Amino acid sequence: xxxxxxxxxxxxxxxxxxxxxxxxxxxxxxxxxxxxxxxxxxxxxxxxxxxxxxxxxxxxxxxxxxxxxxxxxxxxxxxxxxxxxxxxxxxxxxxxxxxxxxxxxxxxxxxxxxxxxxxxxxxxxxxxxxxxxxxxxxxxxxxxxxxxxxxxxxxxxxxxxxxxxxxxxxxxxxxxxxxxxxxxxxxxxxxxxxxxxxxxxxxxxxxxxxxxxxxxxxxxxxxxxxxxxxxxxxxxxxxxxxxxxxxxxxxx
Ligand code: GDP
Ligand code: MG
Numbered sequence: 041x042x043x044x045x046x047x048x049x050x051x052x053x054x055x056x057x058x059x060x061x062x063x064x065x066x067x068x069x070x071x072x073x074x075x076x077x078x079x080x081x082x083x084x085x086x087x088x089x090x091x092x093x094x095x096x097x098x099x100x101x102x103x104x105x106x107x108x109x110x111x112x113x114x115x116x117x118x119x120x121x122x123x124x125x126x127x128x129x130x131x132x133x134x135x136x137x138x139x140x141x142x143x144x145x146x147x148x149x150x151x152x153x154x155x156x157x158x159x160x161x162x163x164x165x166x167x168x169x170x171x172x173x174x175x176x177x178x179x180x181x182x183x184x185x186x187x188x189x190x191x192x193x194x195x196x197x198x199x200x201x202x203x204x205x206x207x208x209x210x211x212x213x214x215x216x217x218x219x220x221x222x223x224x225x226x227x228x229x230x231x232x233x234x235x236x237x238x239x240x241x242x243x244x245x246x247x248x249x250x251x252x253x254x255x256x257x258x259x260x261x262x263x264x265x266x267x268x269x270x271x272x273x274x275x276x277x278x279x280x281x282x283x284x285x286x287x288x289x290x291x292x
Contacts, residue, residue, distance in 0.1 A: 045138060064198060071260060074256050079136075092164055103145055126145040165198040168201050173208040181201060202235060
């Protein structure tokens with residue numbers, strides 16, 4: 041049996057968005073049917089549910105540091121290029137249900153693009169990362185998204201546009217680049233976040249939001265499939281032997 045989820049990975053409420061101007065949901069709680077299903081009586085068997093999340097963006101924008109800050113609470117100043125694709129698994133408990141994010145860290149170099157793209161398939165969330173101190177990296181965000189979307193179903197994938205290195209950006213540049221980032225995120229229907237892996241600013245809040253929204257989407261999709269959107273008492277998720285919540289891992 042898997043070890044218990046760490047206390048600091050327990051989510052009991054829907055975390056707030058970064059900016060209501062560019063949020064996937066501005067509601068302040070989980071969908072009522074998701075909350076209702078998660079209140080079902082517990083059983084002993086743990087059954088992990090997973091969401092695949094891919095992290096894309098130009099080389100050196102801070103993808104690896106963003107993931108390391110969250111998963112290891114560490115920041116490495118030296119640059120080590122990611123070769124091909126890396127992978128981290130982060131475990132949560134959302135509304136009492138075990139849930140994991142599979143975080144796929146891809147290389148931004150052109151020569152690794154074709155290796156990385158084979159890992160894009162079956163993502164529940166795409167995180168497009170740009171550097172808040174580099175206008176060029178934001179200009180490339182759309183291309184990264186298009187590449188990642190070729191392998192995925194646009195109707196079911198959640199998109200996040202994340203500006204990193206907030207600590208490096210001057211207030212003027214930050215205001216200017218954020219305006220453009222929010223405009224882009226509205227256009228591509230992504231949620232916008234500005235973070236710093238160096239200081240840790242907003243990193244935890246961001247990943248908690250990703251975990252919560254992918255969890256909610258998974259539960260709603262299961263309810264839809266089993267035709268119980270209007271009868272939340274029928275479905276059992278995540279914990280029971282009769283669980284109808286399938287493991288969504290798309291590990292290659
Ligand atoms: P990747 O190629 O997108 O994975 O980029 P990395 O995560 O390896 O980071 C590239 C460089 O940017 C490294 O030298 C990091 O130390 C630096 N870096 C990453 N995130 C931040 C940040 O939030 N603030 C600052 N100041 N530097 C950062
Ligand atoms: Mg990297």
